[in-house]
Amino acid sequence: MILKAKVYNKIFAFQSLKEVMSKANEEKSGDELVGIAAKSASERVAAKLVLSNLTLEDIYNNPVIPYEEDEVTRAIYDGLNLRIYQEIKSWTVGYLREYILDHKTTGENLLHISRGLTSEMIAAVAKLMSTMDLVCGSKKLRVQSHCNTTLGIPGTLAFRCQPNHPTDSVEGMLASLKEGLAYGSGDAVIGINPVEDNVETVSRLLDTVKNFMIKWEIPTQNCVLAHVTTQMKAIEKGAPVDLVFQSIAGTHKANDAFGVSAAILDEAFALAQRKGSATGPNLMYFETGQGSEVSLDAHLGVDMMTLEARTYGFARGYRPFMTNNVSGFIGPETIYSGREVIRADLEDLFMGKLHGLPMGIAPCYTNHMKADQNDQEMGTLLCAMAGSNFFMGVPGGDDVMLSYQDTSYHDDASTREILGLRPLPEFEQWLEKMGILENGKLTERAGDPSIFDK
Amino acid sequence: MPESNNQRITSVGIDIGTTTTQLVISQLTIENTASGSLVPHVEITDKEVIHRSQIYFTPLIDRDLVNAVAISKILESEYKAAGLSPEMIDTGAVIITGETAKKENAKAIIDALAGFAGDFVVATAGANLEAIFAGKGSGAALYSSERHQVVVNIDVGGGTSNYATFFEGKAVDSSCINVGGHLIEFERHGDRITYISEPAKIALQITGQRLQVGERVTLPQLRPVVQAMAASVVEVLKTPLHSDLTQKLLMTPPLQLGHQIRKVMISGGVADYVYAENQPTTMTEVTAFGDFGPLLGWELKASLKSAGFVLEKPNETVRATVIGTGTQSVNLSGSTIHLQETTLPLRNVMVVSPFSAIIPETPLKIAEIIRNEIIRLQMDHSEGVVAIAMKGPRTMSFSDINSLAQGLLLGLQDYIVKDKPLILVIEADCGKVLGQCVHASANRLLEVICIDQIEVDNCDYIDIGKPLMGGRVVPVVLKTLVFNR
Amino acid sequence: MGVENNELEKVIIQSVMEELARKGLLSQKGKDHMMSAAMMDTPIVPNLQSEEMVTFPPQEEMQIANPFNADAVRAMKKLTPARIGIGRAGTRPKTMSLLRFLADHAVAQDAVFLDVSEEFLQRMNMMSVQSAAASKDEFLQRPELGRRLSEEAAKSIAEKCEKNVQVQILIVDGLSSSAIEANIPDLLPALMQGLKSSGIKVGAPFFIKNGRVWVQDHVASIVNCDVVISLIGERPGLGTAESLSAYMIYRPDENTVEADRTVISNIHKGGIPPAEAGAHLTDVIKQILSAKASGVKLNQQK
DSSP states (O other): OOEEEEETTTEEEOOOOOHHHHTTSSOOOHHHTTTOSSSSSSHHHHHHHHHSSSSSHHHHHHHHSSSGGOOHHHHHHOOOOHHHHHTTTTTTTHHHHHHHHHTTTOOOHHHHTTTOOHHHHHHHHHHHHOOHHHHHHHHOOOEEEEESSEEOTTBEEEEOOOOOOOOOOOOHHHHHHHHHHHTTOOOSEEEEEEOSSSSHHHHHHHHHHHHHHHTOOOOOOOEEOOOOHHHHHHHHTTTTOSEEEOOOSSHHHHHHHTOOOOHHHHHHHHHHHHHSSSSSSOOOEEOTTTHHHHHTOOOOOOOOHHHHHHHHHGGGGGGOEEEOOOGGOOOOTTOOOOHHHHHHHHHHHHHHHHHOOEEEOOOOEEEEEEEETTHHHHHHHHHTTTOOOOEBBGGGGGTTTTEOOOOOOOHHHHHHHHHTTTTHHHHHHHHHHTTTTTTEEEEETTTOGGOOOO | OOOEEEEEEEEEEEOOOOOEEEEEEEEEEEOOOOOOSOOOOEEEEEEEEEOOOOOOEOOOOSSSOOOOOHHHHHHHHHHHHHEEEEEOOEEEEEEEOOOOHHHHHHHHHHHHTTTSSSSSSSEEHHHHHHHHHHHHHHHHHHHHHHHOOOOOOOOEOOOOOOEEEEETTTEEEEEEEEEOOTHHHHHHSSSSSEOOOOOHHHHHHHHHHHOTTTHHHHHHHHHHHHHHHHHHHHHHHHHHOHHHHHHHHHOOOOOOOOOOOOOOEETTTTHHHOOSSSSSOOOHHTTTTTSSHHHHHHHHHHHHHTTTOOOOOOOOOOTTTHHHHHHEEEEOSSHHHHHHGGGGEEEEEEEEOOOOOOOOOHHHHHHHHHHHHHHHHTOSSSSSSEEEEOOOOSSSSHHHHHHHHHHHHHTTHOOOTTTTEEEESSSSSSSHHHHHHHHOOOSSSOOOOEEOOOOTTTSSSSEEOOOTTTTTBBBEEOOOOOOOO | HHHHHHHHHHHHHHHHHHHHTTSSSSSSHHHHHHHHHHHHHOOOOOOOOOOOOOOOOOOOOOOOSSOOOHHHHHHHHHHHHSSSSOBTTOOOOOOHHHHHHHHHHHHHHHHHHHHHHHHHHTTTTTTEBBBBOSSSSHHHHHHGGGGGGGGHHHHHHHHSSSSOOSEEEEEOOOHHHHHHHHHHHHHHHHHHHHHHHHOOOBEEEEEEETTTTTHHHHHHHOOOOSSEEEEEOOOOOOOSOOOEEEEEEEEETOOOGGGOOOOEEESSSTOOOTHHHHHHHHHHHHHHHTTTTOOHHHHHOO
């Protein structure tokens, strides 16, 4: 394993694979904060050069966090298909990049080798890829999943309608939901972040949304994004849960801080299968984001991007219906600028897809970052071109409960029309029945929430 | 200070009407709905009716005087049936409606119920308040906010019809007309007239009908006068220009009709006949209860339909007013207020609103306005307790709040020396800081009650109950309410 | 000069035409027509003295053309602060929605990235010190620096502040300088009045720039107070950039955890108004002093 490189007249030597992985990253605030970022532009390229020459076997033999110490590492290694790994272990990371981009390599080919790739291998190759490389790679990969409806069908783009309310008011939530549906948002899921994480609030919101879905015959799924254990209690009390949500991270320690573990997720998945209200087979909804381990002080000296890949390695065993990335939400100490968010979003979309996950992106930002609406709209279009399965839908782009900005109902409709993408088929039929959509375009009637007030 | 996050109170509502008397007992859940780090926000989160009485004929001594003792007997037996004793009742209201809403009756009933209706039950009356309670009890208020449609509820009883217009859950208009099913009385299941009330005489006269007590009438003879009354009820919904009959029957100013009406709901004793499938075809059917309620109901439906109004069915018909009274009469103050617990409860506090518009900037000017108002009013009400009601300080700045406190103290100097509590009721969310400023500015110990986030400018008197939720809020009952003063 | 020439020209044209009209050579209509043609050349000069200006329409205004039920849309807008009922231009927001969004974001960013003004601090007559974070960029990217005082700050607090008081009040910019300027002028006098009239001994409040919540622990260790309360700017949302929180703790030490702090948030004119919050905080501090505990430990005693 060669850990030394020469960039023109300068020689750079690295101590470990872990160091190479972190220094090969594009600039990000969180890696600087932890003190593991490259010290110069040349050092960054040197690390990429070293990385390109390493084999997949080198990476397999040097997990960034030991197998014995970390549940996430165990999930990654235990879930690996060794036969496929054996076939490709001699590939260098540089070769893997070219294999991914090669015209002869199809999405099917990529999903096949995916099973023989550890999360660190996937992170490594993404570190060698430029923005357009990431878009090309992501676009090939198409992952479908099914809960009540099918997500990820080629030519479609779905949205989570996110009608959050600052005091969990059911009426206020419904008002935002109606507005979102009137713009064609909500085919991925109707998902609400509650303020109060308790069974009563969660059940009340779940019941309300489910009843609305039944009354208006809306083909989608519902979810309330409380802690997984709260949702499990709600399910036990009879609340209708289509998708079970949880935020997860890339280290055992960070997951501890989130109050989750493989055992809890196993139990939640089993409960969703036994007592959930959806068709399935995909019943989980995960959220992830670069930097969550840093803000929880649970990064163990590993870079944010590699940890994000490990999060996907942890997620894939649960065959989620959707995995959403919210890197722009974590905070300025991890991702500071619009440029950093866009880069992270594209990395995460690619890494998630190469893990075989049905990925969506929230190209979002908070008000204490150096990012604005233009960054967010660029990120959205790039991720849409790269074949994100879904985005969020927030009224006017302003989440009044979580206090951050994300794709708006308007952005949802715009992105579909710009790229000629359609809602999920069942939902499109419903939109046409309601007179909201016609031939893939909003009708005159669209955008009026009072069509639900006859 | 124990701080449980919710509390239950038991409320009684009693409706003593022209024809019937009813009672409901309900349980109100009061909860702090603010999450973790927010300042508490206490509100009524659930209202459940736990006991409905039978429907009694209102016991009368003579045609105008209610038998108050008989009413207290009804209460006693209904409490027993509900398994409750008077001490278990926390709050509530008696509403005396329709033809019985007379001064002598009110006084007698309050006296007779003193020992039976709990520690904090008040008598309220007034056609407008009654109309609003009926509309809240019938479900019209909720319908208007859930469907985002303007709904008029008409509670048609024995003596009167009470209108309340609801927009997004709030009453925005009300009126009352002297039309009811009991204005002419008959032998039960018969056709002989036993009594004709004054409004019925007017209707007969204007429609040119001649009916006399003791006469037997046929359905075709009775129909025109009932049709005329029904038409008057509908006319008030349609236009501000009224016929001679309607003008004579109106008991309050008419509806202002500021909102376009989308739906009409009818509650009250006559309502079930409005929503009946078939019309009464014989006098026997009409006079089943010794009046013409069934016919009035049918004619009202016909009249509404021909005027193009869409009828919606209420959740409650005959019990609407009593349910509204039992569940809707209690309001809660804001959750950061200034109190002296020992002073409460207070009953029949006269509301004085000295400030017509914006409160002036300087304490001297504020004091002057208050002094003038107090002097003017104390001539009529010398010994009563007074609450000073206002929308809010000039701005929400600390200095304006402090000026207001100083102005109030200065203006109320003469009132305070009588050792009366200083009661301030303010709409803006600044009750606690205003109370604190009054305390800081007063140079002696003073009983101050300063409650906020409650509108009282439409009412004449309030009752302030004992604090709830560990002293965070007080229940307030508003008495008499008018819109177009 | 151009304007004057133009005025002169107009006067000449006018008098010529008046003369023609008087002689019957030009109809009234023709005169009007020619006059207005002459006027068209008049350059439009911006009037800088005018009070007129461009503003946003009221937020509650319904922006949907021909909705199915306009009352319902208006009612929905009242039920949530979310941006609904805002209409569209094709699939994009209307111009006013777009500009309002940009304005709200701009106000939020200014709240985070601008400092509390010197003029404000002088007006409030407050001592000002700084955390270990030297700039806003450093403050945002290195959270640990905002959690302790700079050496200079620690020194001046040790020198100038009264020790062993019952309550020390700190004004901390946190993530919103705007929240400080908007709320402190009404909150602080209400809080001071409440504490003083309850006979509580209070140290002189001072300001900490680039500070986070935990900086209060550092201050408490120097002034040795019973309760330290930080009035700190919250992370701005687009709805308001002026929201303030109060964090209170009883005698923090090295074993202090987050749950030991009592928090009251959402203090601003649209939430709990600052003056009322001052009176409420007085009560909370009195509870903390009498229980000798804050946060979860205080709640357990209730």
